[in-house]
Amino acid sequence: MGYGMEARLALRRHDFHFSHKLGQNFLLDEQVLSQIVDAAQVKSGDCILEIGPGAGTMTAEMASRGAEVLALELDKGLEPVLRAVLAPWEGRVSLVFGDAMKVDLSALLQQRFGGRPVSVVANLPYYITTDVVLRLLECGARLDKIVVMVQMEAAQRMMATPGEKNYCALAALVQFYGEARKLMELEPQLFTPPPHVVSWLMEIKRFEERPVQVQSEEMMKKVISACFLMRRKKLLNNLCAAFSLGRPEALEAIRVAGLEEGVRGEALSLEEMARLAGQLMKTRC
Numbered sequence: 496m497g498y499g500m501e502a503r504l505a506l507r508r509h510d511f512h513f514s515h516k517l518g519q520n521f522l523l524d525e526q527v528l529s530q531i532v533d534a535a536q537v538k539s540g541d542c543i544l545e546i547g548p549g550a551g552t553m554t555a556e557m558a559s560r561g562a563e564v565l566a567l568e569l570d571k572g573l574e575p576v577l578r579a580v581l582a583p584w585e586g587r588v589s590l591v592f593g594d595a596m597k598v599d600l601s602a603l604l605q606q607r608f609g610g611r612p613v614s615v616v617a618n619l620p621y622y623i624t625t626d627v628v629l630r631l632l633e634c635g636a637r638l639d640k641i642v643v644m645v646q647m648e649a650a651q652r653m654m655a656t657p658g659e660k661n662y663c664a665l666a667a668l669v670q671f672y673g674e675a676r677k678l679m680e681l682e683p684q685l686f687t688p689p690p691h692v693v694s695w696l697m698e699i700k701r702f703e704e705r706p707v708q709v710q711s712e713e714m715m716k717k718v719i720s721a722c723f724l725m726r727r728k729k730l731l732n733n734l735c736a737a738f739s740l741g742r743p744e745a746l747e748a749i750r751v752a753g754l755e756e757g758v759r760g761e762a763l764s765l766e767e768m769a770r771l772a773g774q775l776m777k778t779r780c
């Protein structure tokens with residue numbers, strides 16, 4: 496029996512009730528899962544972090560190809576289902592029950608994989624897509640590739656550019672970190688139960704060399720979040736609030752970075768943000 500059927504039977508046997516609140520829309524079709532794992536280019540020996548394994552179907556597909564998977568699931572009620580579905584690949588899969596928004600991801604990955612390069616492959620719970628992706632980008636672990644199933648609108652936000660309505664901190668951070676591209680589109684009926692949205696499988700591949708050079712990544716991340724702190728407010732107000740600066744200090748930083756006084760944060764390109772970060776490093780140190 497394949498893992499897809501095993502998952503369906505185990506979910507029934509354990510009388511599992513899907514939680515809308517936890518974003519539980521599972522993929523049980525082996526053909527679809529195989530296409531997803533193909534698109535993610537998972538191969539033997541890869542170290543994978545999967546957030547939200549659900550019934551363990553994608554976990555099983557990746558483990559069957561020889562990958563080592565660390566699967567982090569919040570819902571302890573799924574444990575008997577996961578143990579049944581993943582029994583054939585016990586040696587390759589580590590199950591951890593915890594909240595992806597709270598656990599120390601860096602420590603967990605270090606403990607499981609040592610210093611080996613890690614990729615993320617996950618069908619994310621959509622209620623925390625943005626927060627999880629930001630957390631992955633900021634956690635400090637070296638994640639070479641992040642392949643995530645997200646709601647189409649979130650995917651479009653990741654790829655938005657300055658001047659577009661949906662340009663946001665997520666877009667700037669994703670594009671500072673790596674190159675984002677769409678791998679696949681999935682219709683709602685491919686999921687159990689079907690969500691009310693179309694899903695895109697996205698790949699964010701870490702740059703070997705960043706598109707903009709910064710002295711401090713920390714400062715760049717702070718500037719990115721400051722730029723979008725209050726939308727439609729001037730960058731000046733956001734900088735004063737985010738860095739506890741007086742108006743003259745903030746104005747000076749904006750001016751020396753070569754920006755217009757009245758510019759809005761959401762209009763800045765990565766290069767302009769990097770210039771501002773460089774300038775703030777000088778005034779703050």
Ligand code: SAM
Nearest residue numbers: 520521522547548549568569570594595618620
């Ligand atoms: N990977 C499975 C699949 O493709 O069938 C399930 C994906 S489902 C969209 C999202 C999964 O994330 C669910 O199993 C849910 O319980 C889990 N989840 C929700 N919130 C979580 C959190 N904060 N940390 C870890 N897992 C979470």
